[in-house]
Amino acid sequence: MSITLDQLPARLPGTAFRTREEFADRHPGFHPENLSADLMALPGTTAEVSALLALCHRGGIPVVTQGGRTGLSGGATTTPGQLIVDTYRMNRIESIDPLGGTAIVQCGVTLAALESAAGEHGLSAGIDLSARDSATLGGMAATNAGGIEAFRNGVMRHRILGLEAVLPDGSVYSHLRRVTKANEGPDIGQLFIGSEGTLGVITRLSLSLLPGDPPGVTALAVFPDAARAVSGYAALRDHPDVQLLSAEAMWPDYVIAVAGGLSVNLPVEVRPGSEQLPVLLEAAAESWERTDSFEGALMALYESGAMADVVIAKSERERGELWRIREDSFVVDDLWPHGFWYDVSVPLDCLAKYVDGLFGRVRAVSPALGTYLIAHLGDGNIHATITSGKSVPELRGQVDAAVYDGLDAVGGSFSAEHGIGTDKRESLLGLSSPVRYRVMQEVKSLLDPKGIMNPGKVI
Amino acid sequence: MSITLDQLPARLPGTAFRTREEFADRHPGFHPENLSADLMALPGTTAEVSALLALCHRGGIPVVTQGGRTGLSGGATTTPGQLIVDTYRMNRIESIDPLGGTAIVQCGVTLAALESAAGEHGLSAGIDLSARDSATLGGMAATNAGGIEAFRNGVMRHRILGLEAVLPDGSVYSHLRRVTKANEGPDIGQLFIGSEGTLGVITRLSLSLLPGDPPGVTALAVFPDAARAVSGYAALRDHPDVQLLSAEAMWPDYVIAVAGGLSVNLPVEVRPGSEQLPVLLEAAAESWERTDSFEGALMALYESGAMADVVIAKSERERGELWRIREDSFVVDDLWPHGFWYDVSVPLDCLAKYVDGLFGRVRAVSPALGTYLIAHLGDGNIHATITSGKSVPELRGQVDAAVYDGLDAVGGSFSAEHGIGTDKRESLLGLSSPVRYRVMQEVKSLLDPKGIMNPGKVI
Known part of the structure; x- marks a missing residue:
């Protein structure tokens, strides 16, 4: 029946x-x-x-x-x-173990809810993104979410110790380990992470928590170009006395447009259309008042010529304004609608060259197109909006090609942290190796033979 | 043909x-x-x-x-x-990018070879185990190796950015990303990690490197019991001025037997058969000469009564002797051959109770059996040798039951870091949920329909 x-x-x-x-x-x-x-x-x-x-x-x-x-x-x-x-309704934080730094949650718990509960024990989910108040941990697992802490804590996959998922036929796969080490045959649970709801419903998660971040100090640094921004970032990341918490790059056209749109005064001088690269940097401070070691490291970079300018936020208000410029990226879409969005990853040793080439390739498609870039610099994850403010669907293919050019060859990715969904389905088909695509399809058919789970998405 | x-x-x-x-x-x-x-x-x-x-x-x-x-x-x-x-012969380190902290290697490169090459850039593989000179990175990926740094750096799965594997039919699955964020559909590559050669041959790996460890100072601390060892460990792990590098627990019967077998004088007093728990602790020092913050944290624990005794190694020789007691665990097998070996994970909030129960359960099987335990304390990974020195294969089932009792219920694992191989095949069948076992079998049949890859292992 x-x-x-x-x-x-x-x-x-x-x-x-x-x-x-x-x-x-x-x-x-x-x-x-x-x-x-x-x-x-x-x-x-x-x-x-x-x-x-x-x-x-x-x-x-x-x-x-x-x-x-x-x-x-x-x-x-x-x-x-x-x-x-x-x-x-599956919004229960079932348990938190402060000793081991683990939590078991139902899939509908929001990131903010877990962050708040973990914070009571001095712990953190170890992952952060601007949709934190709405995004659920189940959704973040299903999309293998990334965000601004991934360069130091990894992505969602790295925070998951075990999971429970309902398979398309209703059977329950449960492997809710609360330990880092559990090698019990091929880890089937990994398939659900990043599968975007196409293989089953993730219902519960066992997560690894991390110590909460110490107080931070925020700076806006302007590097002369992307290459020096990358090496400056690496110097701070590897500095023995600096604990870097964030490194968010915002290219000149983006930062000028968004600061203008938000009516925020940029505290540094950024030349429009220049090669400069402003980067929002946040590091642990000895305390809210004492920020010596980070300031010292910044000054050393500045004095060596590796950095063109830098200001340090002197109040929560100044800090908040810097972050607004980074997080309110929708201002670009308000100013120039109909943009094409991209979310790519580029290995750090290739990032400067990639971005350089990207600006040129987009101009070659149409001089009317603007390229607005921000990046989670530490993991080379670039978010691009390419737009002239007008609807030009006929250029989509050419712009795609301009953005994806060379990524595979250098070990980058055309799909970093936002997933495939419907938007990048064609790109996945076009850019995956035939073997990889075939195995993904076979696994999908194996677990969901009737194709009822999220049809028309991903594969 | x-x-x-x-x-x-x-x-x-x-x-x-x-x-x-x-x-x-x-x-x-x-x-x-x-x-x-x-x-x-x-x-x-x-x-x-x-x-x-x-x-x-x-x-x-x-x-x-x-x-x-x-x-x-x-x-x-x-x-x-x-x-x-x-x-x-597949022993080529193809590239190292110090800027992004990544390496591409062939599968036959040993951990020690990569560690040495990465070390030239101040980087490390971020994983360590005593077989470092022989163990290959391909083998470590295929077994999802753990080791002594897993509590802070994760296991091999967390160090792998992408991989290439030859499928059983000879087709090549290649997804050698050099970035942390790459969500391009379900991550099939994860299946090969920990599959112990049953699904294909991992041929190349893209690995995430970490900054090399700073100079360390080594201590042997004796905690009054396992519960206080766990909370003492957590206090050091979470201490803002301490960077904990190692935490290796050695229960009294083990530490006394191995120190005796190696003719090493134990620098602390450990009472045989007592509830005490000696733990080898290593932390970053300001320098080889300056070890103030770690020593201060240890003294605070000692003075609070959380620690019964502690000595700090004053020379490389003393440090080496402490590590020999930990790493030369074969001494137990020489003294009492025919032991049953186990490798389990226990969440930290349950570890003390589990070990307490384990000693009792083993005694109940046979009073002649000794229980020799060491643990990577930070991730609750316990290695147990249970032996009377005589061959008693008829007790295997009862001892298995004594060791595995309660692990699943608390989110622990009967198979932490050594894999299933042939030795734990029956346990995998007996202890896995039917759904999980079925899906593992189906994935195996999908990728290796003729069953040619490592037959008789794992599943």
Whole structure:
């Protein structure tokens, strides 16, 4: 006996459901099509998710799992006829062990909620991103989230000790180890990390926590060019007396546009269109008042000519303004809509040359296009917005080619931290080696033979 | 047209082969059955491995990949009729990028060779184990090696940015990213890490390097009991002025036996059979001469009563003697042969209680059995030798049960860092959830449908 979407609520009386009319007024999150499905389930437990997927599997009902709906690549978009599994109610922090620095959480816990609970023990999730208040840990696991601390703490995969996931047929894969070392055969759980909901629903996570960050001091440094920014960053990273907490690069056209759009005075001089590279640097201070060792290291770079200018934030307000310039990147989209967005990784020894080439390649596509760049400098993760302010879909292919050119050859990535979703599906097909793509497809068919999990995404 | 083992050398004239007679005089490594195969191939490139596996796949020829042959779980044992793929000649460090802290290596490079090359740039592989001179990075990836730095740097999986592997049919999976962030669909490469040669041959690795360790100072501390050892460890780990490099626990019966066997004078008093827990602690020093902050932290623990005794090594010789007691654990096997070996992980908040229970459970199996324990304390990884000096295979099942009791319930692992191999195959079957075991089998069948890769191991 098969089953259809509309029969699910009656079959699962213990699970909360919302019809399209009931969730129509919710904010769809980042993508307008996130809430275009016909039905939403709000399970509270793994058992509920299991019962739900078993029925969907039987009925061939397509399922899209959603956490904070903050994904930027269209990985959670829906269409009529689909079921949304919203993890909102699976928001329990089950345990925290301060001694071992571990936590067990349900998938719907937000990053901010865990950060707050861990903070009570002087600990941190060890990962941070600007969607912290909405992004769920389950979603961050499913997309292998990165963020601004990845250069020192790794990405989400490195923070996960073990996980539980419901497979598309409803069976429960559970391997919630609370230890770093657990070699018990091939680690199937790794497949779910970064699979963007295409292989199952991650329901619980065992996470490794880290000591909370010490007080920090924030500076805005202007390097003469990208090459010297990279080597300056490396010098600070490797400096025995400096504990670098953040290194966020903002190219001149970006920083001038966003500071202007926010009406924030830039505390350093940045020449438009120049080769300069301003970098927001944050390091541990001896205390909020004592910042000697970081300041000393910055001054040494400045005096050696490796740095053109630098200012240190003297108050929380000044610090907040610097971070706003970095985080309010939507200002670029407001000023010049219809931009193409990219999220690439470049090895540090190739970063300056890549960016240099990128500006030229984009100009060659069309002189009307502007290239607005920011980067998590430590891991070479560049976010690019390429736009003339006008809708030019016919240039998409050429701009893609300009951005992706040479990345594979140097060991970079066309898809760093935002995932594939729907937006980069074609690029994944075009840029993956045939063997790799084939094995991904085979694994997908193995775990989800009916193709009900997040259809049309990733692979 | 099929192909047989003895036809391989003629079919692949560019690849070096050794017959059983030719490799009979080699040291078999840790397990006497490692070199019981009939033929050994010594490929030098990925292309050679690919051609080799394509033929083996066609002929259904079983393949066992071997690196340093230092594995402790029988993961590389062979039988007549099998082909050994020895990675010895794939020993090229292809590149090191000091700026980004990355290296690309062939699989046969030893840990010591990479450590030496990275050291020239002030960098380190970020992983260490006592087999460092023989263990290959390919083998360490295939077994997801752990070791003494895992509590601060993670295990081998965390050091791998990307990898290349030859699949059982000879096709080459290549995803040698040199960046931390690369989300390009489900990460198939993760499957090879920890699969112990059952899914393919890892041929090249892109690794993340770390700054080399600063000079260290070594202490032997005696805690009144395991609970206070764990909290003392956590206090040092979280101390803002202490950078802990090692924390190796050695229970009284072990430390007394090994120090005695090595004729090393223990510099602290340890009472046999007591609840005390001696821990070898190493931390960064300001310099080789200045060790103030670590000594201060140790003294604070001592004065608070959390520590019963502590001595600091005053010379390289004293330091070397402390480490010999930790690393020359074979002394226990010499004194009391026929021991059962275990390698488990226990979350720190459960470690003291687990060990307490373990001693009792083993005594209940037989009062003649001694329990000799050491632990990488930071990650709760305990190595146990349980022995009366006599061969008692009939007790194996009961001792297994005594050691594994309760581990799963607290989120620990029966198989921490040495892998499954042949030795823990039955335990894997008995202790894995049916869903997890089934999916592992399905993935194995998908990637290696003929079952030629390391047959009889793991799953």
